[in-house]
Structure formats: structure tokens, C-alpha cells
Amino acid sequence: MMVELAAQVAQVAMVLCLAPGLTGLVRLTKARLVGRRGASLLQPYRDLARLLRKDALVAENASWLFRSAPYLVFTVVWFTASLVPTFTTGILLGPTADLIALTAFLGSARFFTALAALDIGTSFGGIGSSREMMIGSLAEPAMLMMIFTVSLLVRSTSLVDVAEILATGELGIRVSLLMAAVALVMVAIAENARIPIDNPSTHLELTMVHEAMVLEYSGRHLALMEAAAMVKLLLYISLIGCLFIPFGIGSRAEGISGFGLGLATYLLKLAAGGVALGVFETSIAKMRVFRIGEFLGGALLLGLLAMVYLYISRAM
Amino acid sequence: MLTTLLTTIALLFVLAAVGATARPGHGNGFAGTVVYVGTMGLCAVNAVTAVLFLTAGTGDAVGLVLPIGPPWQATHLSLDGLSAFFLLIVNGVGAMAALYGIGYGRHEEEPARVLPFFPVFLAGMNLVPLAADAFSFLVAWEFMSLSSWFLVLSSHRRHETRRAALVYLVMAAIGTAALIAAFGVLAGVSGDYGFAAIRLRSLGPLEAGAVMALVLIGAGSKAGVAPLHAWLPLAHPAAPSHVSALMSGVMTKVAVYAIVRVLFDLSGEAVWWWGLLMLGLGCATAGVGVLYAVVERDLKTLLAYSTVENIGLIMIGLGLAMAFKANGLTALAGLALLAALFHALNHSLYKSMLFFGAGAVLVSTGHRDLERLGGLIRKMPITSSVFLVGCISISALPPLNGFASEWLLLQAILSGPQMSQWGLKLAVPVAGAALVLATALAGACFVRAFGITFLGRPRSPEAASALRVDVAMRIPMVILAVACVLVGLLPVLALTPLTPVVHGLMGTSPVAAEGITWLWLSPVAERASSYSGLVLFLTVAVMAMMTLLIKRFVSGRIRRTPAWDCGFPDPSPSTQYTAASFAQPIRRMFGTHLFGAREMVDMPDPGDSAPARFSVEMKDPIWAWFYRPVVKFIGWTTESTNAFQFLTIREYLGLMFGVLVLLLMLVVVIR
Numbered sequence: 001m002m003v004e005l006a007a008q009v010a011q012v013a014m015v016l017c018l019a020p021g022l023t024g025l026v027r028l029t030k031a032r033l034v035g036r037r038g039a040s041l042l043q044p045y046r047d048l049a050r051l052l053r054k055d056a057l058v059a060e061n062a063s064w065l066f067r068s069a070p071y072l073v074f075t076v077v078w079f080t081a082s083l084v085p086t087f088t089t090g091i092l093l094g095p096t097a098d099l100i101a102l103t104a105f106l107g108s109a110r111f112f113t114a115l116a117a118l119d120i121g122t123s124f125g126g127i128g129s130s131r132e133m134m135i136g137s138l139a140e141p142a143m144l145m146m147i148f149t150v151s152l153l154v155r156s157t158s159l160v161d162v163a164e165i166l167a168t169g170e171l172g173i174r175v176s177l178l179m180a181a182v183a184l185v186m187v188a189i190a191e192n193a194r195i196p197i198d199n200p201s202t203h204l205e206l207t208m209v210h211e212a213m214v215l216e217y218s219g220r221h222l223a224l225m226e227a228a229a230m231v232k233l234l235l236y237i238s239l240i241g242c243l244f245i246p247f248g249i250g251s252r253a254e255g256i257s258g259f260g261l262g263l264a265t266y267l268l269k270l271a272a273g274g275v276a277l278g279v280f281e282t283s284i285a286k287m288r289v290f291r292i293g294e295f296l297g298g299a300l301l302l303g304l305l306a307m308v309y310l311y312i313s314r315a316m
Numbered sequence: 317m318l319t320t321l322l323t324t325i326a327l328l329f330v331l332a333a334v335g336a337t338a339r340p341g342h343g344n345g346f347a348g349t350v351v352y353v354g355t356m357g358l359c360a361v362n363a364v365t366a367v368l369f370l371t372a373g374t375g376d377a378v379g380l381v382l383p384i385g386p387p388w389q390a391t392h393l394s395l396d397g398l399s400a401f402f403l404l405i406v407n408g409v410g411a412m413a414a415l416y417g418i419g420y421g422r423h424e425e426e427p428a429r430v431l432p433f434f435p436v437f438l439a440g441m442n443l444v445p446l447a448a449d450a451f452s453f454l455v456a457w458e459f460m461s462l463s464s465w466f467l468v469l470s471s472h473r474r475h476e477t478r479r480a481a482l483v484y485l486v487m488a489a490i491g492t493a494a495l496i497a498a499f500g501v502l503a504g505v506s507g508d509y510g511f512a513a514i515r516l517r518s519l520g521p522l523e524a525g526a527v528m529a530l531v532l533i534g535a536g537s538k539a540g541v542a543p544l545h546a547w548l549p550l551a552h553p554a555a556p557s558h559v560s561a562l563m564s565g566v567m568t569k570v571a572v573y574a575i576v577r578v579l580f581d582l583s584g585e586a587v588w589w590w591g592l593l594m595l596g597l598g599c600a601t602a603g604v605g606v607l608y609a610v611v612e613r614d615l616k617t618l619l620a621y622s623t624v625e626n627i628g629l630i631m632i633g634l635g636l637a638m639a640f641k642a643n644g645l646t647a648l649a650g651l652a653l654l655a656a657l658f659h660a661l662n663h664s665l666y667k668s669m670l671f672f673g674a675g676a677v678l679v680s681t682g683h684r685d686l687e688r689l690g691g692l693i694r695k696m697p698i699t700s701s702v703f704l705v706g707c708i709s710i711s712a713l714p715p716l717n718g719f720a721s722e723w724l725l726l727q728a729i730l731s732g733p734q735m736s737q738w739g740l741k742l743a744v745p746v747a748g749a750a751l752v753l754a755t756a757l758a759g760a761c762f763v764r765a766f767g768i769t770f771l772g773r774p775r776s777p778e779a780a781s782a783l784r785v786d787v788a789m790r791i792p793m794v795i796l797a798v799a800c801v802l803v804g805l806l807p808v809l810a811l812t813p814l815t816p817v818v819h820g821l822m823g824t825s826p827v828a829a830e831g832i833t834w835l836w837l838s839p840v841a842e843r844a845s846s847y848s849g850l851v852l853f854l855t856v857a858v859m860a861m862m863t864l865l866i867k868r869f870v871s872g873r874i875r876r877t878p879a880w881d882c883g884f885p886d887p888s889p890s891t892q893y894t895a896a897s898f899a900q901p902i903r904r905m906f907g908t909h910l911f912g913a914r915e916m917v918d919m920p921d922p923g924d925s926a927p928a929r930f931s932v933e934m935k936d937p938i939w940a941w942f943y944r945p946v947v948k949f950i951g952w953t954t955e956s957t958n959a960f961q962f963l964t965i966r967e968y969l970g971l972m973f974g975v976l977v978l979l980l981m982l983v984v985v986i987r
Contacts, residue, residue, distance in 0.1 A: 012859075052870040059879040061773060063693045065704075067874075075860040096851045100726055101714055107759060108713040114763045118893070121690065121772030122881040126893020129767065133760035134901035140756040144726075145749055151730055157845040216880055220870050224863070293905040300749070307745040311733060 001092075003255050008082065008092040015081040015238075019230040020044035022237070022274050029278025044230065048223050056219030059120045069116035070217065070224035073109045077228040080105045081235040085163045085242045087262035088250035094160035099147040102159065103140060106191070106235075109228065110136050117213035128212030131289060135190050135197065135209065138296035143187045145303025149180040150243060152310055159242075160252070167246035176313070179306035181244040186299035188236035192229070194277065196287040197295065200229075207286065237273035238266075245269055318380045318395050320365050321403070321446065324358040328439035331355055335431030344421040351431045352421060355438060356414035362442060363407035369400040370813035385451060392510050394448035397817035398581070401657065402445040402573040405664045408799075409566050410438045412792035413558040416672050419786030420558050423679050429470040430556055437463040437562065444570050450499035450509035457495065457574075461488040461538075464567060467559045468551045480550035487537050487547040494534035495574070501526050502582055505986070514582050524585040531578045532597070539571035540624045541631060542601040543942045548624055549608070553616030553684070557675025560616060564623040565668035569660050572630055579638065580653065580821045588737045591639025595743050598635050599750035602628025604938070606757040607906055610764065611899045611913075611934070615674045615684045618765055619667065622710065625754055626663045629725065630656045632747055636728050639744075641822070643735045648728065650818045650826025651839055654811065655724035657818070661810055662717040662803065666709040669796035673703035676789055677769060680782040686768045686895035688776040695782040698790045700770040702797040707762040709800045712755045715849035715856075716804035720837070722755060723847055727839055757902070764898045773889040805849045808834050896932065903932070911935060 024041040031038025058067060083097055083105075097105070114132050117125035151157040153174070154165040165171070190197045193210035202208055208215075214225045242249060248265030250258020287295065331354045338347040369378075377396035385391040395403075417434065421427060440459030447453035465488065469481040501523050502514045519527065537544035552563045579590075605624030612618040633656025640649035676699045677692060678684050693700040709718040729751070732744030774780035784790075803810050811832050819825045827839045838846035879885045900915075907913035911934045918929040963971070 052866065055871050055873045055875050057875050057877045057880075060876050061691070061694070061879070063771070065693060065771065071860060071863050075856060075863045078863070079856050079859050093851075093855060095846050096848050096855070097714075098845050098847060100723055101719075101847055101852070104712065104714050104719055104723075107711070107756070108708070111708070111711060111713060111759060111763060115767055115771060118763075118767035118771040119693075120879045120881075121889065121892045122879055122885070123891055123893055124882055126772075126898060129763065130893060130898040131901055133763050133898075134905065137753070137756040137760045137902060138905075140759075141749060141752040144752040145745075148730060148745065148748060151845075152733060157727070157730065215882060218880075220866065220872075224866075289901070290904060300753075304745060304749050307748075308742060311741050311745065 004090050004092040004252075007088050007090055007259070011086055011091055012078070012082045014086065015231055015234055016078065016227075018270065019081075019227065019234040020048060022234050022270060023230045025271065025274035026233075026278045026281075029275050030282050033278065033282040048227060051218075051223035051226070052220050054219040056217075056221050058221075059216055061120065062216075063119055066116050066119040066216075067221070069112045069119075070221040070228075073112050073116075074224040074228040074231075076105055076109045076112075077231050077235070080109075081231050081238070083159065084235055084238045085160060085249060086238050087266040088252075088254075088258055089160045089163045089167075089242075090250065090252040090255060090258075091160070095158060097159075098157040099151065099159050099162065100144065100157055103143050103147065106232070107136065107140055109232075113213055113225070117216075120216050122216065124208070124212045124215050128209050128215070131209045132213060135292060135296065138293065138300055139187045139190045142183055142296060142299035142303050143191075145300060145307060146180040146183045146187070149176050149303065149306040149310055152307065153177065163242040163246055163249060164251050166243060167249050167251065174310075174313075176306040176310040177244070179302050179309070181240070183299045183302040183306065184240055184243070186295065186302070188240065189280075190292070190296055190299075192233045192236060195281045196284050197292055199286055207289075234270070237270055237277075241266065241269040241273065317365055317369055318378050318393060318446070321362055321395065321442070322380070322393070324361050325439045325442050327358055328355065328435040328442070331358070331435040332432050332439075335433075335435060336428075338428045338431045340426060340428050342425065342427075344418065344424070344427060348421050348424075348427050348431055349418065351435060352414045352417040355417075355435050356411045359407040359411035359414060359438060363404055363411060366400045366403040366407060367813075369395060370397065370404065370817075379448065388507075389449060389451050389509055391452045392448035392512075393446045393452070394511070395446060397820050398573070398577065399445035401661075401814060401817050402569060403442065405569050405661060406438070406441045406445070406566050409664050409668045409796075410441070410562065412668065412672075412796055413562050414438075416561070416675070416789050416792045417558045419788030419790075420556065420675055420679065422786065424556065426470065429472070430467060430559070433463040433466040433470075434559070437467060437559070441562075441566060441570050445573055448511045450503060450511075450514075454492065454496060454499070458492060460567065460570065461492065464555070464559070464563055468555045470556060470559075471554070474554075476550075477554045480547070480554045483547045484551035487544065491534045491537040491544075494530045494537075498527050498530035498534055498578065501530065502578070511582060515584070519583060519585055521587070524583055524587070525590075527583050528579060528590050531575055532594075535571045535574035535578070536597070539568045539575070539630075540601070540605075540627045541597055542604045542624070542628070543938050545601065545605070545624045545627075546936075546938055546943060549612075549617050549620040552620040552623065553614065557616070557671055557678060560620075560675070561668035561671035564620060564671060565664040568623060568627055569664050572627070572634075572656075572660050575634065576653070576657075576821070579634075580641075586638055586641040588639055588642040588735070588740060591635050591637075591642055592739050592743055594631055594635030594638055595747045596635075598628045598631030598633075599747050600628070601625070601631055602754040603750060604628075606754045606761060607910065610757055610761045611903050611907065613686045613895045615677065615686055615689070615765065615769060616671070617684075618686075618761070619670050619674060622758065622761065623663075623667055625758060626659070626667070626710075628754065629722070629751060630659050630663070632656075632751055633659060633725050633728070635747070636725075636732075636744070639735060639740050640728075640731075643737075643740075645731075645734060646822045646824045647826055648731050648734065650822040650824060651724070651731070652728040653822065654814055654818045654826045654839075655721055655728050657814055658724060658807070658810055659721035662709070662721045662800070665796055665800050665803070666706045666718065669702060669793055669800070670706040670710070672789065672793045672796070673699050673706065676785040676793070677782075679789070680785050681776070681778045683776060683778060686765070689769045689774075689779050690772040690889065690892070691770070691774040691779060692782055693770040696770075696784050699785065699793065702793040703770065704766060705797040705800055707766045709804070711759040711762050713759070714804075715853045717800050717807070717810075718804075720804055720807040720847070720849060722751075724837075724839060725751065727845060731840065760902060764895060768893075768895045768898060772892050775889055775892070775894075805853055806834065807837055807849065808832055811837075907934065911937065
């Protein structure tokens with residue numbers, strides 16, 4: 001109990017500390033690949049600190065929803081990130097929410113971001129909100145299909161159980177697991193507003209989705225929204241790590257003794273994920289908005305196929 | 317207990333008589349106040365009675381035989397767990413609707429068209445779950461149908477209302493006809509229409525199949541199961557808002573009661589492909605409902621389409637229960653049924669609240685069209701807050717009640733592989749995909765509904781000068797919002813009384829006793845899946861406090877400035893995103909093939925000062941593929957039988973003789 005509590009507290013703090021660094025790593029990789037020197041890994045920390053020091057400018061007609069959304073969105077994303085096993089599966093909050101609840105929590109964050117974007121009544125907020133909900137309406141089912149596949153394999157929707165059983169490697173390599181992994185990566189790209197779905201560094205009006213939604217925010221509000229996006233990226237990489245690259249993660253039975261190896265492999269996975277994302281983003285062009293449907297529809301079908309394959313292989 | 321319930325129902329009819337004395341003219345008047353206050357009190361008494369019955373936990377049915385009715389059949393009434401649960405839904409929401417009516421009725425144009433029928437409507441819905449023989453069931457059902465038809469027609473001066481009422485009346489007639497036939501098959505040639513006698517009969521496969529089909533037509537059309545849903549989005553929004561809330565939130569649940577009562581209790585048969593059929597209907601209903609809700613621009617019609625979607629989700633649960641039962645997995649069947657009934661309760665709570673909110677918007681702005689609303693969060697703080705709670709609930713976001721029932725439903729779906737038929741093995745994952753797709757689209761739909769109505773800048777002068785509504789309208793909304801939060805955080809409140817109800821129907825308990833506790837929900841013993849809304853909520857609350865702490869350490873100041881809008885702020889509210897533009901990506905993605913949605917842009921030549929025009933055309937394939945052929949067929953039959961109207965007496969007598977001979981021969985063959 002005490003060990004689990006300590007692990008939980010450590011994880012809550014760790015995801016917060018590591019998230020800006022991960023974003024910095026992705027940016028640095030992208031800069032190096034296109035021949036620039038790039039800003040240091042610490043730049044996102046400095047950016048957040050600078051935003052926090054500034055006064056928040058709020059539009060005259062903004063309601064309470066606009067002002068409270070950053071706090072809510074950040075808290076929900078931060079909380080969700082603390083549910084995903086990172087260096088150990090023995091975390092206190094593990095049983096409170098399963099994979100379904102985790103998806104729904106990320107859905108709440110999206111829900112409030114999209115509402116806040118509509119609050120001021122500008123056309124950019126509207127365009128971002130509308131497109132985000134379109135992306136979400138396909139990404140969320142795709143994610144749940146992936147979750148169904150994994151849960152049917154290990155007979156649990158609890159993330160902690162799933163991670164532990166997958167980490168033992170007794171299931172081996174399965175076609176359906178592979179398909180689910182591809183589906184999750186596709187969803188992660190869409191959910192984190194990455195190329196080819198969205199461009200995190202754009203300020204071109206017609207290509208923005210996530211940036212358009214947070215356009216009216218400034219000061220600490222913007223800092224919270226940016227931090228939420230960073231933590232979300234870390235969350236998805238951790239999720240892919242604990243589900244599909246589960247090596248080295250500490251288990252509940254190991255307790256404290258599993259922390260060292262778990263932490264080392266986790267940091268390695270995180271760095272690898274960040275670099276891989278940077279390479280992927282540099283090597284691909286952004287899609288037209290209305291091709292997103294095909295991309296995410298593909299993810300949804302992959303998830304569904306994975307599940308159907310699983311049923312067929314069970315019956316054989 | 318039954319006598320208390322009957323007394324209150326009789327008093328509801330007395331109130332209807334009081335309502336009939338309402339003088340024509342604006343507002344509630346004395347009669348209106350008496351009717352609404354009285355109805356509220358009586359419904360509250362019934363709701364408490366139902367709660368007492370459910371918490372007493374004996375689950376034994378209480379019966380009563382009244383010496384009235386047709387000569388061959390005394391009226392049987394009975395109260396068991398299932399009836400009590402639905403009585404709780406009817407009367408809980410009914411009391412709130414009556415309270416809301418006190419405020420809403422002040423704006424009623426012709427109260428004399430609402431007041432007499434409102435108590436009758438509630439009395440009918442009270443009697444349906446109590447009826448224990450086919451005759452009284454159908455009479456109660458017709459009280460419910462016809463009184464709601466009158467209520468739909470209350471603003472009869474609008475052309476659309478008259479059309480909606482006509483379609484509703486035809487569909488209600490077809491539905492009742494199907495139910496009459498269903499009970500006829502259930503009772504068989506022996507002709508004992510008491511439910512107790514029906515339960516004892518065992519049906520042949522053909523009879524059982526006919527009962528299922530007829531009930532799905534009869535009660536399914538009332539619930540709004542596709543393709544018989546077409547009347548629902550026309551009729552529900554046409555009624556006054558508190559009646560819309562009752563029709564969408566409660567009457568559809570009474571129809572669900574009828575389906576559960578007949579299929580899981582009276583008939584008792586379970587065949588696997590019935591489950592498959594119900595799953596298919598559920599998926600189609602959910603998909604059609606939510607896709608129309610996403611693109612709809614009338615707030616109340618949008619809510620009605622969303623009701624269709626939720627009925628689809630409940631049907632998926634019932635279909636799963638049927639499929640599991642056919643496979644002998646009664647515990648899992650119970651879980652699916654539990655999830656379906658829990659979702660029915662949740663939907664009645666948040667949908668009536670959302671309709672109350674829409675009514676408040678309608679009263680204070682005079683508009684239901686999303687394109688005329690906007691910015692109301694600043695004018696109507698309470699209404700907008702409760703509407704937001706409803707939107708979060710209906711989008712199945714934790715920790716509110718919509719998520720809890722959806723989570724249970726998904727747990728049942730994940731047990732799908734345990735069934736042996738290939739059709740079901742493949743259908744269950746597809747149903748799961750349809751369910752989560754519908755839920756995700758519902759999220760988009762309600763971001764749009766809330767965002768366009770309450771956020772942004774006002775799109776009409778009426779929305780800009782909206783006022784807060786009467787306190788009698790705000791209280792029921794707040795109560796329902798609190799109920800949504802409570803049931804979401806502590807699902808045990810609803811699930812503990814429901815478990816014995818499901819036990820009674822399935823014969824085994826759906827969930828082990830330790831599966832549902834105050835804190836934890838872990839329904840499937842062999843799977844370690846658990847959920848705790850309360851723990852989640854408290855943890856998030858603590859973390860939110862920590863997030864708020866940054867205000868102390870950084871600049872906590874706020875400066876109000878004009879909107880930034882990428883450097884090009886436009887003062888005109890018409891440059892905002894509209895309801896149509898918000899729905900455009902989803903309409904393009906799903907609607908192009910499904911609804912034949914076509915966008916037409918009429919762009920004037922450069923230099924021409926004429927305005928550009930944009931229009932969207934959508935066709936509902938249901939009308940083209942289902943209703944038109946039916947209408948054509950009816951037209952053809954009436955045309956071709958028209959000749960019978962102009963026969964001589966001789967020919968008429970000959971016809972009667974022929975029919976008599978035919979029937980006698982039929983009797984001989986059957987005997």
C-alpha cells in the first residue's frame with residue numbers, strides 16, 4: 001500500500017516534469033533532421049515559465065467556462081496520465097479506472113477544449129472545435145476497438161492487469177495485437193494533433209485544428225493548455241510503451257525492487273518514442289482535412305479487424 | 317401499496333376533470349395551478365411508493381383484481397419489481413415535469429388544450445406497468461397514446477404540428493394493432509388474457525417468433541426503434557416542452573417496459589437470432605438517431621433524435637440479453653439487461669432535464685432554431701449549467717451517470733466471445749463498434765448543441781435580450797442535474813434496487829453481491845475490471861486544487877480585452893461558426909452516402925454585389941425506402957377495395973354469408 005502510494009505520487013510528479021522535455025526532444029529531432037540547430041531540450045520549460053509570468057488576457061465576452069476550461073482540461077489530462085503505468089504497474093490509482101474510463105477521460109478533455117473554443121464566438125475557435133470533434137468522433141471508437149482487442153486477449157479491461165500480462169510475454173506475437181498496435185499509433189497521431197492530421201507548429205488559418213482552439217488563450221491559461229497537450233503526448237507514448245513494448249516494466253509483485261529497471265527502460269522508451277515521432281513527422285506531408293476521415297476510418301477498421309481475427313483464431 | 321397507487325391514479329383523472337374547466341386564455345390560471353400542483357403531489361406519492369417497494373426488497377408481486385372491465389375478464393393489476401422500477405421513472409420525472417409546468421404553463425397560449433390531458437397522460441403511463449392482463453394493458457396503453465396525441469396537437473395552429481400529429485396518430489394506431497395481435501398470439505385459442513395464465517402457456521417456435529416481431533413493431537414504434545422512428549422527431553418536439561420531456565424521457569421507457577415484459581417475462585422464449593435481430597435494430601437505431609441529431613438545427617428536434625439514439629443503445633443491451641439467454645448464460649444476460657435498464661433510468665433523467673432546458677431557452681428567447689441562439693450562458697446561468705451537466709451525461713463522460721451505464725454495457729459486450737453461434741460472435745464486436753461510434757458522435761452533437769446555444773455571441777436580438785426563467789422552471793432542472801451527478805458518482809443507488817428485478821426475470825443474480833458496493837463496480841467476477849466514479853471524482857478534485865495552486869505562485873491577474881481572433885476580429889456575430897458549419901465535416905464524412913447530402917454554393921461573379929448563397933439538401937432514405945412504399949400499398953388497397961362501397965344489399969348479404977362459411981371452415985381446420 002505505502003509502496004504503491006509512493007509509486008503513484010512519484011508518477012504524478014514525474015509525468016509533469018518529463019512532458020515538456022519530451023516535446024522539446026521531438027522539436028529538436030525535427031530541427032536536426034531539416035538541418036537546423038534547434039532549441040535546447042529545456043526550451044519548452046522556459047516557454048511555460050514565461051507564459052506563467054504573464055498576465056492572462058481574456059476577451060470581454062468570455063464566460064466562466066472559458067476561464068475554467070484550462071484548469072479542468074489540464075487536471076483531467078494530468079490525472080489520466082497518472083493512471084497509465086510508466087515504470088511500474090503497482091500504482092495506487094490503477095484499479096479506479098480501466099481502459100474504457102481512460103478513453104472517456106481523454107474524451108472529457110476534448111469536450112471541454114472544444115466548448116471553450118466556441119465561447120468567444122470567433123470563426124477560428126469554431127473551425128478548430130468542429131474539426132476536433134470530427135477527428136474525435138472517429139479516433140475514440142478506433143481507440144476503444146483497440147482496447148476491446150487487448151482486453152479480450154487478456155480477459156480484463158484494467159490497464160494494470162493488461163500491462164502485467166502483456167509484460168510476461170506469454171501471449172507471444174499475435175496478428176490481432178499487431179493490428180491493434182498500428183491502430184493505437186494512428187489514433188495517437190491524430191489525438192496529439194501531429195502531422196499528417198494537424199500541424200503543431202502551424203499558424204496558417206486553414207490548417208489549424210488544435211492551435212485554432214487555443215488561439216484566444218494567453219498567459220497562464222495558455223500555459224495550462226500547452227502543458228496539457230505535452231502531458232497528453234507523454235501519456236500516449238507511455239500507453240503504447242506499456243501495452244506493446246512492455247519490457248522491463250516493474251510489476252506489482254516486485255514492488256520497489258522493480259523500480260530501477262522500470263525507470264531506466266521507461267526513459268529509454270520515451271526517448272525512442274520522441275525521436276521516432278520526430279522522424280515520422282519530418283518524412284510525411286500533411287493531409288487535407290477531409291482525408292482525415294479515411295485515415296481514422298482506417299484505424300477504426302483495423303481495430304475492428306483485429307477483434308474479428310481474434311474471434312476467429314479463438315474458435316480454431 | 318397497490319391501493320395507494322390506484323387511489324392516486326384515480327385522483328389524476330379527477331385533476332383532468334379540473335383541467336377541463338380551464339378557461340381559454342393565456343397562462344395557467346387557477347385550474348392550471350391546481351392541476352400542476354396536484355399532479356406533482358400525486359406523482360411524488362407514487363414515486364415514494366415505488367421506492368418503498370423496491371427497497372423492501374422482497375420482490376414478491378402484489379396483485380389485485382378489480383371487478384370491472386369486459387364481461388369475460390376482470391381487471392388484473394399487479395406490482396412487481398419491474399413495474400415498480402418503471403413506476404419510479406414515470407413518477408419521478410412526472411413530478412418534475414408537473415413542477416416545471418407551473419412555470420412553463422404561464423407562457424402557454426391555449427392552456428385548455430394542455431391541462432385536461434396532462435394528468436391523463438401520466439395516469440396512463442402509471443397504469444401500463446401495473447396492468448396484469450392484456451385488456452387493461454391495452455386500455456392503459458391507449459390512454460397514454462391518445463392523451464399524448466392531444467398534447468402534441470396543443471399548438472394546432474402551426475402546420476408542422478398538424479402533420480406531426482397525423483403521422484403520430486397513424487403510427488400509434490399501427491403500434492396498438494400490432495400489440496393487440498401480439499397478445500392474441502400469446503393468449504392463444506384458450507383466450508385467457510391474464511398475464512399469469514399467459515406465463516404458464518408454452519409457445520411454439522412460430523408463435524414465439526410472431527410475438528417477438530409484433531412486440532418489436534408495437535412497442536418498438538412507440539420507443540422509436542428504426543425504421544419506425546420517423547414519427548418521433550416530428551411529434552416529441554411539437555408538444556409543450558414539459559410534455560416533450562415526458563414523451564422522450566418517460567413514454568419511450570414505458571415502451572421499453574412493454575418489450576421487456578413481453579419478451580423476457582411473458583413469452584420467456586429466447587432464440588439466438590432474435591438477439592441478433594435486436595442487436596441489428598439497436599445499431600441501426602443508434603446510428604440513424606445520432607447522425608440526424610448531429611446535423612439537426614432545431615434544438616428540440618435534435619434532442620428527439622438523440623432519444624432515438626439512446627433507445628438504440630438500450631435495444632443493443634436488450635439484444636445482448638436475449639442472445640446470452642439463448643446461450644444459457646443467464647448471469648451475463650442479467651448483466652446486459654441490468655445495463656439496459658440502468659441506461660433507461662439515466663436517459664429518462666438527463667433527457668427530460670435537457671428538454672426542460674430547451675423549453676427554458678424557448679420561453680426566454682422565443683427560438684428553438686440553433687442559428688438564432690448563442691451567448692445564453694451569460695444571460696441564463698442556472699439553465700446553462702444544468703444543460704451542461706445534461707450534455708456531459710449524455711455524451712457518456714465520467715463521472716456522470718451516462719458513462720456508468722455505458723461502461724456496464726461495454727462490459728457485457730466484452731463477454732460476447734462466450735456465445736457459441738458464429739453470427740453472434742461476429743455481430744457483437746460490430747455492435748460494440750457501432751455503440752462507441754454513436755457515443756462519440758453524440759459527444760460531437762452535444763458540443764454543438766451546447767456551444768451554439770449557450771456559448772459564442774448572440775445570433776439574434778431576442779437571444780441578446782434573453783432573461784432568466786421562472787424559479788418553478790429552474791428547480792426541477794437543478795433537481796434532475798443533482799440526480800444525474802449522484803447516480804453517476806454512486807451507481808450503487810440505482811443498481812442495488814435493480815439487481816433483484818433482473819434476478820426475478822432471469823432466475824439468477826446478474827452480479828455477485830460484492831460486485832456492486834458503495835465504492836466499486838466490478839460486475840464480471842472472472843474479469844478484474846472495476847470502476848469507481850466517486851474515487852475518480854475525488855482524485856480529480858484534489859488534483860484540480862493542486863492545479864489551482866499555480867494561481868498563487870504566478871501572475872493571477874486577468875485583463876479584459878477585445879477578442880484576438882488572429883488579429884482580424886470581426887464585430888458582427890454572423891461571422892461566427894454556425895450550427896450548419898459546425899456539423900459540416902461530420903455531414904460530409906457520413907452524410908454524403910447515407911443521406912445523399914449535397915451542398916450547393918451559388919457564388920456571384922467577381923464585381924457582382926449580389927450575396928453568395930449556400931444551401932444543403934438532405935434526403936432521409938427511410939421515407940423513400942420504407943414509408944413511401946407502405947403509403948403506396950395502402951393507397952392501392954383502398955383504391956382496389958373501393959368497389960365494395962357501392963354494392964347492392966343482395967351482394968352485401970352474399971358477401972357476409974361467404975365470410976361466415978370461410979370462418980367456420982377455418983375453425984374446423986384448426987380444431
